[in-house]
Amino acid sequence: MRAITIPEPGEADALVPTTDEPTPMPGAGEVLIKVAAAGVNRADVMQRKGFYPPPAGASALPGLEVSGVIEALGADVTGWVIGDEVCALIDGGGYAEYTVAPAAQCLPVPARVSLVDAAGLPEVVCTVWSNVFLTANLQPGEVFLVHGGSSGIGTMAIQLAKQVGATVAVTAGSAEKLEACRALGADILINYREQDFVEEITAATGGAGANVILDVVGAKYLERNVTALATAGRLVVIGLLGGVKAELNLNTLLSKRAAVIATSLRARPAAEKATIVAAVREHVWPLVERGAVTPVVQRTYPLEQAADAHREMESSAHIGKLLLTL
Numbered sequence: 001m002r003a004i005t006i007p008e009p010g011e012a013d014a015l016v017p018t019t020d021e022p023t024p025m026p027g028a029g030e031v032l033i034k035v036a037a038a039g040v041n042r043a044d045v046m047q048r049k050g051f052y053p054p055p056a057g058a059s060a061l062p063g064l065e066v067s068g069v070i071e072a073l074g075a076d077v078t079g080w081v082i083g084d085e086v087c088a089l090i091d092g093g094g095y096a097e098y099t100v101a102p103a104a105q106c107l108p109v110p111a112r113v114s115l116v117d118a119a120g121l122p123e124v125v126c127t128v129w130s131n132v133f134l135t136a137n138l139q140p141g142e143v144f145l146v147h148g149g150s151s152g153i154g155t156m157a158i159q160l161a162k163q164v165g166a167t168v169a170v171t172a173g174s175a176e177k178l179e180a181c182r183a184l185g186a187d188i189l190i191n192y193r194e195q196d197f198v199e200e201i202t203a204a205t206g207g208a209g210a211n212v213i214l215d216v217v218g219a220k221y222l223e224r225n226v227t228a229l230a231t232a233g234r235l236v237v238i239g240l241l242g243g244v245k246a247e248l249n250l251n252t253l254l255s256k257r258a259a260v261i262a263t264s265l266r267a268r269p270a271a272e273k274a275t276i277v278a279a280v281r282e283h284v285w286p287l288v289e290r291g292a293v294t295p296v297v298q299r300t301y302p303l304e305q306a307a308d309a310h311r312e313m314e315s316s317a318h319i320g321k322l323l324l325t326l
């Protein structure tokens with residue numbers, strides 16, 4: 001089958017197209033998907049560079065989410081039939097003509113969303129739902145700050161937080177990106193290149209701070225994030241674009257009775273992923289089906305141009321998702 005391989009870690013050219021990768025076989029509880037499109041994620045860039053090896057048992061090919069048509073069923077699969085159009089959260093192997101997915105990590109392609117665009121939903125929806133709602137328990141009327149508001153994650157986080165009635169603040173690196181966040185519903189827009197996000201969020205909330213912060217920057221923002229939290233606030237770190245090691249004054253955390261949590265979706269056991277996917281199907285899919293929440297897709301590239309998609313992602317010029325099509 002056609003696929004993108006990583007023979008050696010490196011820059012974008014390390015992504016090498018092939019036409020003779022063996023087609024995977026679905027095991028028990030898995031389905032074989034003929035891929036229509038695959039989402040591109042920062043994690044794929046890290047894997048390509050050799051910093052994020054696939055978990056044990058996962059495909060060595062990159063790609064954490066796909067959309068397509070079910071081509072075959074493994075043993076003990078219920079709820080899906082051959083020919084169903086699905087999108088799926090997978091542990092790897094999405095940059096390929098065929099991939100296998102646990103049946104419990106598949107979702108139907110929602111009404112109003114094209115088969116291709118559906119590939120941009122599983123990773124961001126599952127990440128945002130699990131962290132912002134299941135873990136940080138964002139409530140109506142609370143203030144939610146998401147860093148990298150124009151990222152794939154950010155564009156979904158804004159929309160879902162607005163749906164529950166939160167006030168949404170974002171940081172982003174340009175006026176154009178902030179305008180895209182405003183169009184998705186963001187209320188408080190902070191250009192982190194020109195403004196101090198702690199000062200801005202503090203002023204915008206009358207000194208109270210943010211109840212929940214979703215952070216992709218990590219070390220560089222840790223102390224400022226905790227300063228920007230409200231009493232009983234929850235900071236969830238899901239990315240480390242600004243480094244891994246930082247110092248924190250625990251007294252600030254203690255006096256606010258605040259929490260710092262860090263998570264990784266890929267590392268969760270299959271049963272936890274299945275629980276998250278089921279919650280997404282129950283709570284988020286109806287919003288997508290009625291058009292209240294939409295995938296934001298910047299651009300699609302043919303699979304064989306995966307290296308160009310990675311270059312665009314690493315330039316950080318994009319807004320929303322980049323997809324590879326077959």
Ligand SMILES: NC(=O)c1ccc[n+]([C@@H]2O[C@H](COP(=O)([O-])OP(=O)(O)OC[C@H]3O[C@@H](n4cnc5c(N)ncnc54)[C@H](OP(=O)(O)O)[C@@H]3O)[C@@H](O)[C@H]2O)c1
Binds near residue numbers: 149242
């Ligand atoms: N833990 C998990 O389970 C999980 C799951 C999915 C994603 N993630 C993480 O979430 C992050 C976003 O993923 P994505 O796929 O949505 O990526 P993405 O679309 O490429 O977005 C990343 C954005 O972050 C901003 N950025 C980049 N470097 C930065 C820096 N040093 N400081 C501040 N902002 C920076 C950029 O926007 P600006 O121009 O505004 O700077 C960029 O658009 C990644 O770190 C990814 O690894 C984690």
